[in-house]
Amino acid sequence: MPVSHPALIVAGPTASGKSALALELARDLPGTVINADAMQVYRELRILTARPTASDEALAPHALYGVRPAREPGSAAWWRGAALAAMAAAHAAGRIPILCGGTGLYLHALTAGLSEIPDPGPAARAEARALLAALGPQALHERLAAVDPATAAALRPTDSQRIARGFEVWRGTGRGLAAWRAAGGTGGPGGWRFAAIVLDPPRAALREAAGARFAAMLEAGAVAEVRALLALGLDPAVPALRAHGVPELAAHLRGEISLDEAASRAVAATGRYVKRQATWLRHHALAPPERVHMIHARIAGQTQFSERIMAEIIRFIHAPA
DSSP, X not given: OOOOEEEEEEEOSTTSSHHHHXXXXXXXXXXXXXXOOSSTTBTTOTTTTTOOOHHHHHHSOEESSSOBOTTSOOOHHHHHHHHHHHHHHHHHTTOEEEEEEOOHHHHHHHHHOOBOOOOOOHHHHHHHHHHHHHHOHHHHHHHHHHHOHHHHHTSOTTOHHHHHHHHHHHHHHSSOHHHHHHTOBSOOOTTEEEEEEEEOOOHHHHHHHHHHHHHHXXXXXXXXXXXXXXXXXXXXXXGGGGSTTHHHHXXXXXXXXXXXXXXXXXXXXXXXXXXXXXXXHHHTSSOOTTTEEEXXXXXXXXXXXXXXXXXXHHHHHHSOO
16 A cells, blocks of 8 residues: 555635744644645745744644746646655655645645646637737626626636636636536545645634734835735736735825725735635535544634644644555
């Protein structure tokens, strides 16, 4: 019977306390914290993505934080390969891999595999990009909703890159992106077994935490961080320019809104994202029980992490492969 190594997943919406819990586990087990957040991979966005601090990183090994320049968009396929390499390195060092993040698509790609979506072809790609440039993301989102409502429903009307991707897949394959993904992935990675903890604090607590965190980000230099990002002259479609707080602070730097208004809009946008994120994590992100063991599916945060849950983690880690 092939050997199967243990790995943990600490998932949850923005501001749920998952990074603190992952760090606590990494110190106790010991383990390596591996980033599973799509925005925390960009090196220019330490403050606004709430990446672990230098003092956090000194307490336990961390991987895949700030490893890509903002001009090079990440993807689920790239992240999956990088995460598997980081997991192997952690195991070789005698540490438990601890995947930490709230990007459901990344976690699903890791545990269930990637959907085999056919290449839509250059003509469909060119048409999607041309329509995006001519109509703008919101109008293209409306067109996508008319032909592929399932995919459109999962996308923000301002998410230009993913809207164009959804349209090109439908145009080039005759089938929506959501339908291709629902058809199933290539399967989880051989040699690994997963256990997951999903944090799910009350929405009011998340809104309060998001507001406090954004205020702290402003004090830590978030405006200067966005100013430096904009100075790079990036393609407007790159994901880093859509990170929480970037569009709002960019509008402030252009003189369109006050800093207080930018903060208010950023916190409100984060609240809407948290709702979508929690729904995705609840219904889609993690593979079925035969691939991911739910140690404790719903706890409100680090303060509810009990000795009983830690004992269950230890049993999972030492269970026969």
